[in-house]
Amino acid sequence: MNEVDLIARYFAPLAGPEGLGLGDDAALLTPPPGCDLVLTADALVAGRHFFAQDPPESVAAKALGVNLSDLAAKGAEPLGFLLTLALPPDWTEGWLDDFSKGLGTAAKASGIALFGGDTVSTPGALTLSITALGAVAHGRMIRRAGARVGDxxxxxxxxxxxxxxxxxxxxxxxxxxxxxxxxxxxxxxxxxxxxxxxxxxxxxxxxxxxxxxxxxxxxxxxxxxxxxxxxxxxxxxxxxxxxxxxxxxxxxxxxxxxxxxxxxxxxxxxxxxxxxxxxxxxxxxxxxxxxxxxxxxxxxxxxxxxxxxxxxxxxxxxxxx
Amino acid sequence: MNEVDLIARYFAPLAGPEGLGLGDDAALLTPPPGCDLVLTADALVAGRHFFAQDPPESVAAKALGVNLSDLAAKGAEPLGFLLTLALPPDWTEGWLDDFSKGLGTAAKASGIALFGGDTVSTPGALTLSITALGAVAHGRMIRRAGARVGDxxxxxxxxxxxxxxxxxxxxxxxxxxxxxxxxxxxxxxxxxxxxxxxxxxxxxxxxxxxxxxxxxxxxxxxxxxxxxxxxxxxxxxxxxxxxxxxxxxxxxxxxxxxxxxxxxxxxxxxxxxxxxxxxxxxxxxxxxxxxxxxxxxxxxxxxxxxxxxxxxxxxxxxxxx
CATH class of the missing domain: 3.90.650.10 (PurM-like C-terminal domain)
Structure with a gap:
């Protein structure tokens, strides 16, 4: 299976309108008016952040969840995400099928869809990187700083x-x-x-x-x-x-x-x-x-x-x- | 060196105001008014997309360049980018120093800065993933489709x-x-x-x-x-x-x-x-x-x-x- 077929089969079904069917070179997002965008990215590596033997849909849920958790902490409603996936030599269609379905379920549960990304092969460990985007009213992102003594x-x-x-x-x-x-x-x-x-x-x-x-x-x-x-x-x-x-x-x-x-x-x-x-x-x-x-x-x-x-x-x- | 020190030393100097000093959990972008955002993500793996022996700053230039090339093709002026970096066990401070300086140079040459990202370790090959954001006048992104016979x-x-x-x-x-x-x-x-x-x-x-x-x-x-x-x-x-x-x-x-x-x-x-x-x-x-x-x-x-x-x-x- 080549990359184009793989994307069409496993990831295009997860794409929102911003993803343009994952058939263009980029995603297109019209930002919600009056909002700032909040951006976060996290990478997960098999053997470091999860076990290679973990259920594929749990890997998907975790990769998305850790990013959405950052958005929640900033008070930002999630808009969507991009995924880059580096697959090791021993990847199987069964794994990818379960992973992509799990990712779709996790995204849907949070009311968002896939914007885009990239799939590559790696000689090493399975690696995922997700960039998630959220929106918050202009000037209202909750910062890490801002607390006062007594809070x-x-x-x-x-x-x-x-x-x-x-x-x-x-x-x-x-x-x-x-x-x-x-x-x-x-x-x-x-x-x-x-x-x-x-x-x-x-x-x-x-x-x-x-x-x-x-x-x-x-x-x-x-x-x-x-x-x-x-x-x-x-x-x-x-x-x-x-x-x-x-x-x-x-x-x-x-x-x-x-x-x-x-x-x-x-x-x-x-x-x-x-x-x-x-x-x-x-x-x-x-x-x-x-x-x-x-x-x-x-x-x-x-x-x-x-x-x-x-x-x-x-x-x-x-x-x- | 822990992750916080590593980010402060190598990546915080590359951050734009949107990156909040890379000390928060997310980046904050006020989208340019009247614009759509164009989003693209590409991953590069050592031994697949470049040679592990390549000059670190060329790896940086390539990782950023391939993403900005997608934005250019869509008619979108680049705004900034997020980087996730998975470092193999044999990474050195010299490599990371050259890489981050090269990344800074490449970003500056394109008039942009780092928004955020994540640094992790991997038992496998060095892997980079960049998500780049660009802006284009609302409704004016150049698509892959749109050509007519005779163009x-x-x-x-x-x-x-x-x-x-x-x-x-x-x-x-x-x-x-x-x-x-x-x-x-x-x-x-x-x-x-x-x-x-x-x-x-x-x-x-x-x-x-x-x-x-x-x-x-x-x-x-x-x-x-x-x-x-x-x-x-x-x-x-x-x-x-x-x-x-x-x-x-x-x-x-x-x-x-x-x-x-x-x-x-x-x-x-x-x-x-x-x-x-x-x-x-x-x-x-x-x-x-x-x-x-x-x-x-x-x-x-x-x-x-x-x-x-x-x-x-x-x-x-x-x-x-």
């Missing part, structure tokens, strides 16, 4: 599921015994991030600064505060956990480090001024997204354990590099 | 240099004797495409359809005509050749096949209605870009040799896949 710190959903899912999945791929606390929910969270697009209206109304949690809560919270020239006060006892993560921590409390620094959460971390706090909480609830208040922006860093005593973290974030 | 076919610059440069470069990398017709100019053309951005005003005024020549002139001309439901009449004797390519063909006439089908030209191929022909030629000349009339859009295909007799081509284009 409250919120995080959406639950933290640590994907980090635990990765531990579980790695044991599986390497043929080792599954940890006693294993739960398919955790691997699911590792495979298929759910970008918190639903939270966008609440963020746009109330957040003074935001980013997504991709490299570990501790490090990302530090980065968010640092961008505003401040520090973070975190209450670890308030970090929201799923029942599965809670059960894992009961079985093995040392996993708490992975929960807080493991990354791949793709939840929203944001600062909210105190007088917007009630509005933010009510708005998030109305939008169906759980948010938890986990600390505040402070002048000096303090990470407090469940007992209120300070905790020291050596490693602070997972490096995707 | 004249033009190509910019010279054809075949890069294909010959690749043959010469491959011999060098593989330690074989250089062909007798070798000329550094040809390798230069393989390494550093020059996107024909200067031709944009002439294209916008006169072209009925356009694309860039990236996969071989014969195949790309066929693709251009086919997009308009027509065929191509090509006069091979009119295909513009550089002195170096001319000398190579004198030494070895069998190279003509590589010239016509080898790809990597990154010249502009366009159709122009007969009543715009003089205007196009004069406009291109005023813009300092050589253009040659190589045939026309026809109802039936005819590829005519220098003697006017029909020629048959088996293979029609280089597959980058």
């Amino acid at each position: 409250l710190l919120y995080v959406s959903g639950t933290i640590g599921d994907a980090a635990l899912g990765l531990i579980q999945r790695r044991a599986q791929v390497e043929g080792r015994a599954a940890p006693g606390w294993s739960d398919d929910f955790l691997v699911e969270r590792y495979w298929r991030p759910r970008p918190r697009l639903a939270l966008i209206p609440a963020l746009n109304r109330c957040a003074s600064a935001a980013m997504d949690v991709s490299d570990g809560l501790i490090g990302d919270a530090r980065a968010l505060a640092r961008a505003s020239g401040a520090a973070v006060e975190l209450r670890l006892g308030h970090v929201p956990l799923s029942p599965a993560a809670g059960a894992a921590l009961s079985a093995d409390p040392t996993l708490f480090d992975a929960v807080l620094t493991g990354g791949d959460d793709y939840e929203i971390l944001c600062a909210v001024a105190p007088d917007h706090a009630v509005g933010f909480e009510e708005s998030a609830e109305a939008l169906g997204v759980a948010v938890a208040r986990i600390g505040r922006i402070a002048e000096r860093e303090a990470i407090l354990g469940s007992d209120g005593a300070p905790v020291i973290f050596g490693r602070d974030r997972f490096s995707h590099f | 004249l076919l033009y190509v910019s610059g010279t054809i075949g240099d890069a294909a010959l440069g690749l043959i010469q470069r491959r011999a060098q990398v593989e330690g074989r004797a250089a062909p007798g017709w070798s000329d550094d100019f040809l390798v230069e053309r393989y390494w550093r495409p020059r996107p024909r951005l200067a031709l944009i005003p002439a294209l916008n005024r006169c072209a009925s359809a356009a694309m860039d020549v990236s996969d071989g002139l014969i195949g790309d001309a066929r693709a251009l005509a086919r997009a308009s439901g027509a065929a191509v009449e090509l006069r091979l004797g009119h295909v513009p050749l550089s002195p170096a390519a001319g000398a190579a063909l004198s030494a070895d006439p069998t190279l003509f096949d590589a010239v016509l089908t080898g790809g990597d030209d990154y010249e502009i191929l366009c159709a122009v209605a007969p009543d715009h022909a003089v205007g196009f030629e004069e406009s291109a000349e005023a813009l300092g870009v050589a253009v040659a009339r190589i045939g026309r859009i026809a109802e039936r295909e005819a590829i005519l040799g220098s003697d006017g007799a029909p020629v048959i081509f088996g293979r029609d284009r280089f597959s980058h896949f």
